[in-house]
Amino acid sequence: MENKLKIGITCYPSVGGSGVIATELGKLLAERGHEIHFITSSIPFRLNKMYHNIYYHQVEVNQYAVFQYPPYDIALASKMAEVVKRENLQILHVHYAIPHAICAILAKQMAGTNVEIVTTLHGTDITVLGYDPSLTDAIRFGIEKSDYVTAVSKALVQQTYDLIQPQKEIQTVYNFIDERVYKKVDSKHLREEYGILPHEKVIIHVSNFRAVKRVQDVVRAFAKISESIPAKLLLVGDGPEMTVICKLVNELKLEDKVLLLGRQDNLEELYSISDLKLLLSQKESFGLVALEAMACGVPCIGTNIGGIPEVIQDGKNGYICEVGDIDAIAEKALHLLTDPILHEVFSANAVASVREDFMSKKIVNQYEEIYYQLISKG
Numbered sequence: 001m002e003n004k005l006k007i008g009i010t011c012y013p014s015v016g017g018s019g020v021i022a023t024e025l026g027k028l029l030a031e032r033g034h035e036i037h038f039i040t041s042s043i044p045f046r047l048n049k050m051y052h053n054i055y056y057h058q059v060e061v062n063q064y065a066v067f068q069y070p071p072y073d074i075a076l077a078s079k080m081a082e083v084v085k086r087e088n089l090q091i092l093h094v095h096y097a098i099p100h101a102i103c104a105i106l107a108k109q110m111a112g113t114n115v116e117i118v119t120t121l122h123g124t125d126i127t128v129l130g131y132d133p134s135l136t137d138a139i140r141f142g143i144e145k146s147d148y149v150t151a152v153s154k155a156l157v158q159q160t161y162d163l164i165q166p167q168k169e170i171q172t173v174y175n176f177i178d179e180r181v182y183k184k185v186d187s188k189h190l191r192e193e194y195g196i197l198p199h200e201k202v203i204i205h206v207s208n209f210r211a212v213k214r215v216q217d218v219v220r221a222f223a224k225i226s227e228s229i230p231a232k233l234l235l236v237g238d239g240p241e242m243t244v245i246c247k248l249v250n251e252l253k254l255e256d257k258v259l260l261l262g263r264q265d266n267l268e269e270l271y272s273i274s275d276l277k278l279l280l281s282q283k284e285s286f287g288l289v290a291l292e293a294m295a296c297g298v299p300c301i302g303t304n305i306g307g308i309p310e311v312i313q314d315g316k317n318g319y320i321c322e323v324g325d326i327d328a329i330a331e332k333a334l335h336l337l338t339d340p341i342l343h344e345v346f347s348a349n350a351v352a353s354v355r356e357d358f359m360s361k362k363i364v365n366q367y368e369e370i371y372y373q374l375i376s377k378g
């Protein structure tokens with residue numbers, strides 16, 4: 001039996017894939033007996049249960065009249081250093097190169113211990129910030145000075161080398177789902193409650209409605225699909241594009257067919273009444289929401305960008321289409337939704353591929369091995 005570890009975790013604790021992965025990882029590590037210390041600006045939203053070995057250290061940022069901006073990064077680094085020293089943390093696992101890896105590097109120096117820094121890249125830090133020349137050096141510094149760096153897809157590893165050119169090995173560690181939560185459940189009552197008729201197909205999209213998610217394409221593709229078959233679209237989430245989307249739904253006269261559900265928990269219940277998921281983003285380093293749907297037996301159509309083709313296998317458990325190719329997306333969707341046998345095969349393949357490649361046990365083992373490897377070296 002290997003030693004139990006003391007691990008600090010920092011992420012953006014708000015709704016978002018990186019926060020979900022960081023929190024779920026912390027919970028699963030705690031279930032394996034490790035002591036977990038979340039060091040974040042607010043309590044991670046998925047930390048919804050009591051664990052005796054999970055601690056939460058809040059980073060408080062005060063506003064001072066003399067400073068133009070509140071010093072979040074410095075406050076985070078100070079809190080990290082304080083917790084590392086007081087709790088004798090062996091690992092600091094941070095999600096995002098900036099600011100979190102840089103804060104961890106500073107904290108390590110402040111604490112004066114040999115805490116090992118593991119940085120996981122999730123995408124936004126590379127595919128958005130990586131294009132800002134004023135930040136490239138800082139991102140490279142965060143990566144190179146981390147003790148171990150992972151990225152959530154092979155595509156993101158490649159993009160990081162292309163954009164940031166770090167002299168550092170980056171390992172792919174895929175995202176995962178908690179299979180105890182994400183599975184098909186009996187939520188048929190929701191169909192009736194939402195006014196979905198028995199013969200209607202249900203298409204779902206879940207995101208934070210940022211422009212990069214191209215929710216307009218989802219609505220336009222749905223408009224084409226619903227010209228041919230009776231269907232409803234569930235739009236789950238909220239964000240900057242919502243106003244534009246509401247306008248588009250009205251313009252296309254889809255008010256009776258599109259359900260705007262806002263942010264929701266217990267997504268497995270919505271996936272369990274869905275026949276197809278659309279993830280038509282312009283940038284997506286992984287696409288955790290596709291994985292969650294697949295685990296519930298929902299085939300997905302995704303775009304041919306970033307890590308999506310590593311999650312959705314074209315022609316096996318879903319389809320991959322080019323960004324913005326509404327006609328192809330609608331055609332593939334109709335092909336799948338009008339062939340019940342094919343749909344059943346894709347649905348079973350989706351569940352099987354999650355079990356094969358993205359089970360929490362497999363991925364948490366990989367992170368645990370990284371931690372032990374670092375500790376034994378250090």
Ligand code: GMT
Pocket residue numbers: 015016017018019021122123124127152175208210212283284285286287288289
């Ligand atoms: O996609 C977002 O807007 C949120 C963002 C985040 O940082 O939480 O998601 C990123 O990390 C997720 C978890 O690794 C990935 O599943 C998403 O693909 C990735 N988003 C992008 O690359 C745009």
